[in-house]
Amino acid sequence: MPLLEAAGISKVFGKLTALDGAALTVGEREFHGLIGPNGSGKSTLMKCLAGALVPTRGKVTFINTDVTSFTPPERARAGMSLKFQITAVLPPLTLYDNILLALQAQSSLLDLAFSRTRGRLHEEVMTLLLQFRLADRAFDAAATLSHGQQQWLEIAMALACRPRLLLLDEPTGGMSLEERRVTGELLQPVKQHCSIVIVEHDLDFIRDICDRLTVLDQGKVLASGTVAEIQANRSVQEIYLRRA
Numbered sequence: 341m342p343l344l345e346a347a348g349i350s351k352v353f354g355k356l357t358a359l360d361g362a363a364l365t366v367g368e369r370e371f372h373g374l375i376g377p378n379g380s381g382k383s384t385l386m387k388c389l390a391g392a393l394v395p396t397r398g399k400v401t402f403i404n405t406d407v408t409s410f411t412p413p414e415r416a417r418a419g420m421s422l423k424f425q426i427t428a429v430l431p432p433l434t435l436y437d438n439i440l441l442a443l444q445a446q447s448s449l450l451d452l453a454f455s456r457t458r459g460r461l462h463e464e465v466m467t468l469l470l471q472f473r474l475a476d477r478a479f480d481a482a483a484t485l486s487h488g489q490q491q492w493l494e495i496a497m498a499l500a501c502r503p504r505l506l507l508l509d510e511p512t513g514g515m516s517l518e519e520r521r522v523t524g525e526l527l528q529p530v531k532q533h534c535s536i537v538i539v540e541h542d543l544d545f546i547r548d549i550c551d552r553l554t555v556l557d558q559g560k561v562l563a564s565g566t567v568a569e570i571q572a573n574r575s576v577q578e579i580y581l582r583r584a
């Protein structure tokens with residue numbers, strides 16, 4: 341049974357059909373890339389997965405549950421996490437407090453009132469900061485981070501709720517080559533406990549990090565398979581040549 345299955349997803353905006361029966365299947369601990377030319381429907385499909393948009397037609401199943409009509413918070417409780425949406429960095433706060441807030445969102449009010457979680461949360465905050473190479477900046481304001489470091493903090497915050505699936509929409513946008521390389525390294529250990537669906541324009545990055553790819557073109561799935569299968573696919577080569 342796949343972790344996530346989106347079937348027959350269509351999304352119509354007025355006269356424009358942004359998605360036309362798109363499908364996506366993601367397994368446990370799989371990194372799945374969503375690629376395709378500009379305007380092919382990648383972000384719209386991500387939003388339908390995350391619950392930010394309700395598809396006009398189609399069904400999203402997550403851990404054996406039909407989540408098509410779930411709100412984003414309900415999807416988060418079911419184990420989905422979306423960078424940018426559920427969590428957002430608060431620039432005046434320290435990195436430590438940003439992660440603490442993301443973790444506290446999981447605790448009950450009673451636990452928080454009696455500070456029952458403080459010791460345990462301290463360890464978790466530091467573990468996440470270490471994992472994302474931010475521990476030496478723990479007590480600096482998030483506003484002082486580089487663009488790349490701020491993206492890593494957001495990913496760490498999105499992982500604080502221990503999701504089974506992380507949705508990343510262009511996580512390396514605006515990053516330097518070196519920051520992109522490090523992002524790939526930082527995401528690898530996540531595979532031990534979480535799957536990722538990732539939309540990216542950087543094809544080298546996505547090829548290096550993903551197990552499988554789905555290619556969208558004009559709102560339809562053109563191909564889906566392993567990275568090797570997609571690289572060898574004639575139709576995929578053609579749409580990228582057409583774009584060049």
Ligand SMILES: Nc1ncnc2c1ncn2[C@@H]1O[C@H](COP(=O)(O)OP(=O)(O)OP(=O)(O)O)[C@@H](O)[C@H]1O
Binds near residue numbers: 358380382384
């Ligand atoms: N809220 C909206 N209202 C109307 N049209 C929209 C809306 N969101 C997206 N679209 C249109 O739907 C189509 C698909 O857009 P989408 O952003 O999903 O593509 P994309 O593959 O993510 O593109 P890009 O690579 O440029 O980010 C585009 O024609 C876009 O203009």
